[in-house]
Amino acid sequence: xxxELVKRPQRSMxxxxxxxxxxxxxxxxxxxxxxxxxxxxxxxxFRIYFIEPISQVWQMHELAIKAAPLILIAVxxxxxxxxxxxxxxxxxxxxxxxxxxxxxxxxxPQFEGPLVLPLMLLFGMVGGAAYAAIPALLKTRFNTxxxxxxxxxxxxxxxxxxxxxxxxxxxxxxxxxxxxxxxxDSAILPELLPESGRANxxxxxxxxxxxxxxxxxxxxxxxxxxxVLGSSPRAGRFAxxxxxxxxxFAFLLSGALAGLAGISEVSGAIGQLQPVISPGYGFTAxxxxxxxxLNPLGIVAAGLVLALTxxxxxxxxxxxxxxxxxxxxxxxxxxxxxxGCDTLIHYRIRLIGFAAPKLETVPKLEEAR
Amino acid sequence: MDITVNILLTIATAATPLLxxxxxxxxxxxxxxxxxxxxxxxxxxxxxxxxxxxxTGSPWIGLLAAIAMGAxxxxxxxxxxxxxxxxxxATGLSLTLLGLGLSxxxxxxxxxxxxxxxxxxxxxxxxxxxxxGRLLFGQDPIFYISIALTAAVxxxxxxxxxxxxxxxxGDSHASAHALGIHVIRYRYLSVIFGGACAGLAGGxxxxxxxxxxxxxxxxxxxxxxxxxxxxxxxxxxxxxxGAYIFGAVWIGQLHAQAFGIPVPSQLLSSLPYLxxxxxxxxxxxxKRLTMMNxxxxxxxxxxxxx
Numbered sequence: 001x002x003x004e005l006v007k008r009p010q011r012s013m014x015x016x017x018x019x020x021x022x023x024x025x026x027x028x029x030x031x032x033x034x035x036x037x038x039x040x041x042x043x044x045x046f047r048i049y050f051i052e053p054i055s056q057v058w059q060m061h062e063l064a065i066k067a068a069p070l071i072l073i074a075v076x077x078x079x080x081x082x083x084x085x086x087x088x089x090x091x092x093x094x095x096x097x098x099x100x101x102x103x104x105x106x107x108x109p110q111f112e113g114p115l116v117l118p119l120m121l122l123f124g125m126v127g128g129a130a131y132a133a134i135p136a137l138l139k140t141r142f143n144t145x146x147x148x149x150x151x152x153x154x155x156x157x158x159x160x161x162x163x164x165x166x167x168x169x170x171x172x173x174x175x176x177x178x179x180x181x182x183x184x185d186s187a188i189l190p191e192l193l194p195e196s197g198r199a200n201x202x203x204x205x206x207x208x209x210x211x212x213x214x215x216x217x218x219x220x221x222x223x224x225x226x227x228v229l230g231s232s233p234r235a236g237r238f239a240x241x242x243x244x245x246x247x248x249f250a251f252l253l254s255g256a257l258a259g260l261a262g263i264s265e266v267s268g269a270i271g272q273l274q275p276v277i278s279p280g281y282g283f284t285a286x287x288x289x290x291x292x293x294l295n296p297l298g299i300v301a302a303g304l305v306l307a308l309t310x311x312x313x314x315x316x317x318x319x320x321x322x323x324x325x326x327x328x329x330x331x332x333x334x335x336x337x338x339x340g341c342d343t344l345i346h347y348r349i350r351l352i353g354f355a356a357p358k359l360e361t362v363p364k365l366e367e368a369r
Numbered sequence: 370m371d372i373t374v375n376i377l378l379t380i381a382t383a384a385t386p387l388l389x390x391x392x393x394x395x396x397x398x399x400x401x402x403x404x405x406x407x408x409x410x411x412x413x414x415x416x417x418x419x420x421x422x423x424x425t426g427s428p429w430i431g432l433l434a435a436i437a438m439g440a441x442x443x444x445x446x447x448x449x450x451x452x453x454x455x456x457x458x459a460t461g462l463s464l465t466l467l468g469l470g471l472s473x474x475x476x477x478x479x480x481x482x483x484x485x486x487x488x489x490x491x492x493x494x495x496x497x498x499x500x501x502g503r504l505l506f507g508q509d510p511i512f513y514i515s516i517a518l519t520a521a522v523x524x525x526x527x528x529x530x531x532x533x534x535x536x537x538x539g540d541s542h543a544s545a546h547a548l549g550i551h552v553i554r555y556r557y558l559s560v561i562f563g564g565a566c567a568g569l570a571g572g573x574x575x576x577x578x579x580x581x582x583x584x585x586x587x588x589x590x591x592x593x594x595x596x597x598x599x600x601x602x603x604x605x606x607x608x609x610x611g612a613y614i615f616g617a618v619w620i621g622q623l624h625a626q627a628f629g630i631p632v633p634s635q636l637l638s639s640l641p642y643l644x645x646x647x648x649x650x651x652x653x654x655x656k657r658l659t660m661m662n663x664x665x666x667x668x669x670x671x672x673x674x675x
Binding site: 007162336 | 405445449452453454455456458459460462463464466467468469470471473474477584588589592595596599633635636638639642643645646649650653654656659672674
């Protein structure tokens with residue numbers, strides 16, 4: 001038995017629409033096998049994992065809290081990946097956004113009023129964008145591989161945050177706990193519907209960002225430039241599109257959105273800086289971007305699905321005593337299956353037995369064309 | 370004198386996993402495949418090695434399990450990118466994400482358990498020679514494997530016909546295919562070799578370096594190994610040199626922390642990562658040199674036509 005790919009004359013619209021769903025079904029099947037191996041009834045596990053975490057209104061709020069950073073980061077990354085630019089350091093840009101945005105509430109706690117929040121959000125975006133500018137600069141100036149530099153900077157950002165909250169920014173009245181002071185009220189991102197749950201404005205930011213990026217990519221020249229440079233840099237050069245400018249554009253945009261996600265998380269869900277402010281949102285957002293087919297509207301749906309994997313992971317940990325790492329496994333499997341199913345968009349897959357004589361398959365192929 | 374020997378020994382121990390993982394990835398990239406899943410394969414090797422050693426009580430079985438784990442895990446990447454022609458960057462990333470998650474889940478019960486350590490070589494008479502004895506004859510077995518592996522890969526790539534074929538596939542898979550070379554088969558074997566190496570490197574971490582299981586214990590070493598391959602411009606002996614330089618940086622910052630010099634420990638801990646960025650910049654700023662050495666079809670999917 002051998003796999004063979006036969007190129008389709010044009011991309012299949014059917015599989016383009018179906019592939020995320022096929023991937024999801026395959027993930028469920030693989031997940032069932034995994035739960036069975038762990039000695040848990042898969043049906044029970046799935047009920048706890050996928051249904052119970054969203055059966056009440058306040059839980060929908062939790063879902064929105066988890067989905068917001070994922071969507072914000074992923075729509076930015078989708079622009080990068082469309083342009084064939086590989087920013088995989090969004091986790092670091094998220095952290096820097098959280099740090100720079102927190103300058104006001106941590107260093108000037110007496111500064112209050114309606115100006116505080118907009119400034120924090122702006123600083124968060126600037127922080128994320130500035131941090132993303134480093135790999136962009138190194139790539140354009142020194143031709144350095146952006147995958148490796150952006151990833152290395154994640155570790156540096158994590159250590160920098162760790163130093164801040166244990167050192168200069170530590171709350172002197174915090175009994176030695178590694179954390180900053182609690183933000184004052186005007187530095188807290190308001191909740192959307194306080195009477196029913198905790199969801200905050202971060203989710204609205206995410207939806208607005210998704211719509212804006214959708215308009216950018218489908219209705220504006222810049223979006224066309226991104227797509228052309230991504231699929232054929234040579235054609236882009238003839239059209240007068242600058243690759244270096246595109247690298248900066250993509251990195252600054254995705255960095256700013258990751259930074260916004262960071263400061264929204266810190267001022268909304270957490271309320272202070274801690275040594276760890278992200279359960280790997282920057283990496284999970286990569287999965288969200290691909291599951292959403294690099295399309296901003298698809299990313300909103302994918303963000304909600306991936307947010308559910310986080311909640312489900314916590315749920316099975318407390319109910320069944322399985323490690324919450326199960327969430328990461330689900331996320332990784334999902335990305336694998338999505339990438340595999342995407343092959344169906346461009347190729348037909350044929351299985352060829354060893355016994356099949358070659359002569360017979362060739363005319364068949366001609367017929368197919 | 371004793372202190373110098375000790376520092377050299379710890380540098381070798383820190384460099385060995387980087388060297389093995391990078392040498393494996395070098396072969397993979399020479400065949401034209403970019404596998405960004407090194408970190409994931411390495412951590413799977415670490416958990417598999419620790420687990421097998423812990424459950425059987427034999428670190429040697431752990432060693433074999435680590436290699437097997439890395440190889441099997443890399444097969445996932447091979448099927449996706451080679452048989453299904455998926456995007457190599459995205460697939461490699463997902464391999465890393467999956468590996469980090471899967472290892473965390475598999476290792477839940479291993480946290481805090483005492484592990485098995487591979488014994489150091491001890492040859493009566495030779496190991497006891499002052500200074501050079503311990504450096505040459507008293508290290509852990511994986512150290513010797515790493516040196517032998519580097520030499521073997523050097524010989525294979527540049528002195529054998531199969532190695533030449535492999536390099537030609539990396540430079541132009543279309544021409545190689547036209548010459549009747551089985552591109553996909555070569556690449557499968559390369560990816561699996563790379564996976565076995567990454568698994569062995571992970572096994573070194575959990576069976577020699579710190580014989581215990583800690584989540585995310587690879588701490589970015591897989592990524593540094595990837596950077597080392599670029600740094601070495603795809604040449605094995607430069608990977609060896611690079612791995613020891615990075616090993617020295619890694620150990621240097623640990624010693625600096627232990628001596629309590631007045632610099633935040635977090636800054637020292639970030640030195641290996643910052644050094645990676647600096648080194649990458651220094652190497653890649655020479656555009657011509659990089660272009661000349663990079664395997665020309667690196668990272669591009671190949672679908673054989675008829």
